[in-house]
Amino acid sequence: MTPDSEIVCHFPRRKTKPVYVGRVKIGDGAPISVQSMTKTFTHDVAGTLNQIRLLAQAGCDIVRVAVPDRESVIALKQILRESPLPVVADIHFDPQLALMSIDAGVQGLRLNPGTIGNRQKIAEIAAAAGERRIPIRVGVNSGSLRRHLMREIEEGRLSLPEAMVLSAEEQIHILEDNGFDLIKVSLKAHDVLTTLQAHRLMAERCSYPFHCGITESGPPEYGSIKSAVGLALLISEGLADTVRVSLTAEPVEEVRLALSVLESMGLRVQARNIISCPTCARREIDVVQWVYKVEKVLQEHNVKNITVAVMGCVVNGPGEARDADIGITGSAGKAVIFRHGKVVATVPEEELIPTFVKELQQLISSKSAQTERK
Ligand code: SF4
Numbered sequence: 001m002t003p004d005s006e007i008v009c010h011f012p013r014r015k016t017k018p019v020y021v022g023r024v025k026i027g028d029g030a031p032i033s034v035q036s037m038t039k040t041f042t043h044d045v046a047g048t049l050n051q052i053r054l055l056a057q058a059g060c061d062i063v064r065v066a067v068p069d070r071e072s073v074i075a076l077k078q079i080l081r082e083s084p085l086p087v088v089a090d091i092h093f094d095p096q097l098a099l100m101s102i103d104a105g106v107q108g109l110r111l112n113p114g115t116i117g118n119r120q121k122i123a124e125i126a127a128a129a130g131e132r133r134i135p136i137r138v139g140v141n142s143g144s145l146r147r148h149l150m151r152e153i154e155e156g157r158l159s160l161p162e163a164m165v166l167s168a169e170e171q172i173h174i175l176e177d178n179g180f181d182l183i184k185v186s187l188k189a190h191d192v193l194t195t196l197q198a199h200r201l202m203a204e205r206c207s208y209p210f211h212c213g214i215t216e217s218g219p220p221e222y223g224s225i226k227s228a229v230g231l232a233l234l235i236s237e238g239l240a241d242t243v244r245v246s247l248t249a250e251p252v253e254e255v256r257l258a259l260s261v262l263e264s265m266g267l268r269v270q271a272r273n274i275i276s277c278p279t280c281a282r283r284e285i286d287v288v289q290w291v292y293k294v295e296k297v298l299q300e301h302n303v304k305n306i307t308v309a310v311m312g313c314v315v316n317g318p319g320e321a322r323d324a325d326i327g328i329t330g331s332a333g334k335a336v337i338f339r340h341g342k343v344v345a346t347v348p349e350e351e352l353i354p355t356f357v358k359e360l361q362q363l364i365s366s367k368s369a370q371t372e373r374k
């Protein structure tokens with residue numbers, strides 16, 4: 001199964017080998033999947049599972065869980081039994097945690113073999129992951145390059161994107177030398193242009209799929225824009241195979257943003273499309289307030305493929321509302337509600353939301369009845 005597999009990608013895609021994280025195919029032209037990472041302590045099984053379920057509801061395809069200690073591996077076994085999403089274990093330094101996670105049944109690993117040090121253990125991890133067809137993501141963060149590469153940058157012999165690529169290749173070669181090629185690659189920097197340049201260079205040098213994102217992009221207001229711009233550029237050049245937005249926020253926010261980017265680029269079924277005017281002195285309803293509330297109702301109903309227009313007055317309102325599934329327009333101090341261009345109610349503003357909810361529920365029922373008839 002692949003996310004929204006009915007969507008055809010209209011951007012060029014780099015040719016890559018495929019890997020599977022559980023049921024989700026990554027690379028080789030598969031739809032771009034969305035990942036996030038839990039922010040609970042992994043040993044808190046109930047809290048972690050709760051966050052994973054919320055991520056699944058929000059449309060996440062793959063979840064990553066940090067496994068910093070043995071308590072977390074024990075918890076991971078329970079989490080894997082109940083997780084609705086395929087789980088990637090994020091391991092640093094400790095080979096035993098990687099082997100135990102594989103034994104626990106994890107569907108992917110995030111691990112840099114260069115941090116393990118022990119060749120025998122790396123060989124064991126590669127053999128165990130290969131036997132179970134578990135992919136390993138190797139990755140570079142621009143802020144944690146090895147010292148010899150930092151020196152090359154400082155002395156002007158390498159650019160930061162070139163050093164990132166060399167660093168990723170070091171990790172890739174360790175796995176390849178152990179006969180392992182179920183690899184994904186990430187090249188993350190805090191800024192968009194370094195990230196883009198590193199991916200362009202890496203694309204010329206390997207055919208492994210890319211896990212993309214702008215790392216540690218910050219709090220939502222600032223980080224959302226940076227992430228959206230970065231992902232859009234990578235996607236438009238065919239460089240993204242799976243994406244993760246990294247925000248200092250609840251993980252569901254990361255998934256919503258990643259899906260919005262994919263929807264805006266026509267790569268996912270548009271969950272909900274809200275058309276709303278910027279408002280001006282002609283407005284006859286409080287557009288800002290009602291758009292916010294309409295969006296909340298749509299999220300609560302978890303609707304797909306519905307367009308709602310909220311317009312301040314009759315100048316553009318009826319025209320936009322005609323093309324929407326449900327339209328709301330201010331007129332003579334009241335809210336006029338349209339269904340596919342036909343006026344169905346004219347109500348005072350305080351009755352707008354209950355009336356909208358009623359119309360939305362009827363629309364959802366008639367859409368599902370149509371689907372059943374097909
Ligand atoms: S629809 Fe009306 S209120 Fe909204 S921006 Fe246009 S003119 Fe102003």
